[in-house]
Amino acid sequence: MTKPIAPLLSLLNYSRVHRTKIYWAIACSLLNKIFDLAPPALIGLAVDVVIKQQDSFLARWGIVAVESQLLVLTVVSAVIWALESIFEYAYERLWRNLAQDIQHDLRLDAYAHLQQLDLAYFEERSTGRLMAILNDDINQLERFLDVGANEILQVLTTVVVIGGAFFVITPDIAWMAVVPMPFVLLGSIYFQSLLTSRYALVREKVSNLNSRLSNNLSGIMTIKSFATEAEEVERLRQDSDAYRDSNQQAIALSAAFVPLIRVIIFVGFSTILYFGGLDAVRGNLAVGSYSMLVFLTQRLLWPLTGLGKTLDLYQRAMASTQRVMQLLATPIQAHPGELSLHPSRVQGEVIFQNISFAYPQRSPVLKNISLRVPAGQTIGIVGATGSGKSTLVKLLLRLYEWDSGDILLDGVDLKKYFLGDLRRSIGLVSQDVFLFHGTVRENIAYGSADATLTQIQRAANLAEAEEFIEQLPQGYDTIIGERGQKLSGGQRQRLAIARAILKNPPILILDEATSAVDNETEAAIVRSLEKITRNRTTITIAHRLSTVRYADQIYVLENGLVEEMGDHESLLAQQGVYAKLWRVQTGLRSGVS
Numbered sequence: 001m002t003k004p005i006a007p008l009l010s011l012l013n014y015s016r017v018h019r020t021k022i023y024w025a026i027a028c029s030l031l032n033k034i035f036d037l038a039p040p041a042l043i044g045l046a047v048d049v050v051i052k053q054q055d056s057f058l059a060r061w062g063i064v065a066v067e068s069q070l071l072v073l074t075v076v077s078a079v080i081w082a083l084e085s086i087f088e089y090a091y092e093r094l095w096r097n098l099a100q101d102i103q104h105d106l107r108l109d110a111y112a113h114l115q116q117l118d119l120a121y122f123e124e125r126s127t128g129r130l131m132a133i134l135n136d137d138i139n140q141l142e143r144f145l146d147v148g149a150n151e152i153l154q155v156l157t158t159v160v161v162i163g164g165a166f167f168v169i170t171p172d173i174a175w176m177a178v179v180p181m182p183f184v185l186l187g188s189i190y191f192q193s194l195l196t197s198r199y200a201l202v203r204e205k206v207s208n209l210n211s212r213l214s215n216n217l218s219g220i221m222t223i224k225s226f227a228t229e230a231e232e233v234e235r236l237r238q239d240s241d242a243y244r245d246s247n248q249q250a251i252a253l254s255a256a257f258v259p260l261i262r263v264i265i266f267v268g269f270s271t272i273l274y275f276g277g278l279d280a281v282r283g284n285l286a287v288g289s290y291s292m293l294v295f296l297t298q299r300l301l302w303p304l305t306g307l308g309k310t311l312d313l314y315q316r317a318m319a320s321t322q323r324v325m326q327l328l329a330t331p332i333q334a335h336p337g338e339l340s341l342h343p344s345r346v347q348g349e350v351i352f353q354n355i356s357f358a359y360p361q362r363s364p365v366l367k368n369i370s371l372r373v374p375a376g377q378t379i380g381i382v383g384a385t386g387s388g389k390s391t392l393v394k395l396l397l398r399l400y401e402w403d404s405g406d407i408l409l410d411g412v413d414l415k416k417y418f419l420g421d422l423r424r425s426i427g428l429v430s431q432d433v434f435l436f437h438g439t440v441r442e443n444i445a446y447g448s449a450d451a452t453l454t455q456i457q458r459a460a461n462l463a464e465a466e467e468f469i470e471q472l473p474q475g476y477d478t479i480i481g482e483r484g485q486k487l488s489g490g491q492r493q494r495l496a497i498a499r500a501i502l503k504n505p506p507i508l509i510l511d512e513a514t515s516a517v518d519n520e521t522e523a524a525i526v527r528s529l530e531k532i533t534r535n536r537t538t539i540t541i542a543h544r545l546s547t548v549r550y551a552d553q554i555y556v557l558e559n560g561l562v563e564e565m566g567d568h569e570s571l572l573a574q575q576g577v578y579a580k581l582w583r584v585q586t587g588l589r590s591g592v593s
């Protein structure tokens, strides 16, 4: 089990930029409490004035007349109440703003860090789980920082101030009020240790619930088409039950805290009430001091019952902090590089030299592959599904680190370039196009923020997308829905091509970029692409051989190995895999038409 204090320390360490604000907030909390504790002292003084009159404590300070003494007490009370209110306003604002600031920083840092983690990290975790950390866990901090931090400080202040006052006023019976303290403290620590694991379980269950929800929402079409709504509700019920149960287990413990503490407090309070009373009757204790003692005992011990709620908030917040900090501590695998690379200066020669690669815990996908794309030329990569074509591209984008071999761009090891620079030099149109919720225009201009409408229209024209865009209700300003779901698969692909054309990268990768369009549109896109791929290094991956037919060089991949290579004619002449595939595809086509 982790130490209950460790996440708090890491949070404090993380928040050190807000140190000054934290100090101010602490100061205001303490001052507010000190002024809040003053009224019992005023009551004690007032009783003292009424009973002893000219012999009172205040009279010793030179204020003899009873009226003057009471007037002084009234003025002091007014000042104290005013100060108490001012510091309450100040600490409320400071703590709550601090909560917002820390949350804001954590949210941004966690997201920025997450973005840099390698793809394998995301593949092992569901989106819902990550969302739970970025949203739910970070929000959990607010509840603690808003009230919890202040409460802990104020309870401590109460203990120190009132405990100190006890020993000054009545050293003989002060211990009676102090005796319950260690029990309260030990009890709290014991409870805390029991709660830690229960709250960690609650966080775990909430992230499972979130995973299920986000998965189901993105797969709503599949759920509907398979009519599995009832099953999905059942699965959600199980996750929600697990979340509820874990929360109820935590509640069972944390709810027992206050009643138990109350018993200890009752013992302390009644002891002071009884023995203090006897002392006062015997004349060993002034009546003013006795009434003040009883009030103070109440003020000293009562806030301790609130500790239960505060500890609850603390435990929940720390369980969350731990998860956020774990995310922030996840190391970034990809080497960031040190050579800058401006897209305009890229020649575009790409060489894969004896590349071998396996996904984590999988058998090798690429086995000692070598291939060369001369600058400005187009190569085609074909091969059976699962043969490793897309994996090659992912390595070129450095989305994964390869196991052995080298990839060179313009003769330089790819790992030497700044990662961002490298990726800015490569335009990828992949088979699963991702469009954002926004307009057609914003989606085409993604990554090319300062593109003009004319440039966007030209890119759309080259991608054969102009016609359908103009038929949309608001043309380029039409919102296309999350993931572009208001468009057809082929329309989405054409927007992605337009996006890559607008980006105008020195290296273009088309990974099944035209698989979702009909043959005629494909032919039109290929014609347009001919214009933009001329003198641009292009890697085209396709199942349809007609797409790669005019490539300068075609590589046929099979089981992670280059099986054949050459241009279209020479591959046909080889009478191998390619020639066979070509016959099947052209045969099929002539058979259909």
Ligand SMILES: Nc1ncnc2c1ncn2[C@@H]1O[C@H](COP(=O)(O)OP(=O)(O)OP(=O)(O)O)[C@@H](O)[C@H]1O
Pocket: 123, 359, 360, 362, 365, 383, 384, 385, 386, 387, 388, 389, 390, 391, 392
């Ligand atoms: N992220 C991943 N983690 C583990 N294995 C993966 C991952 N991505 C792909 N694979 C596996 O690697 C192999 C090659 O996949 P890849 O996507 O490169 O094939 P491909 O030739 O592009 O196939 P297709 O023509 O179907 O797109 C497949 O067996 C696949 O299951």
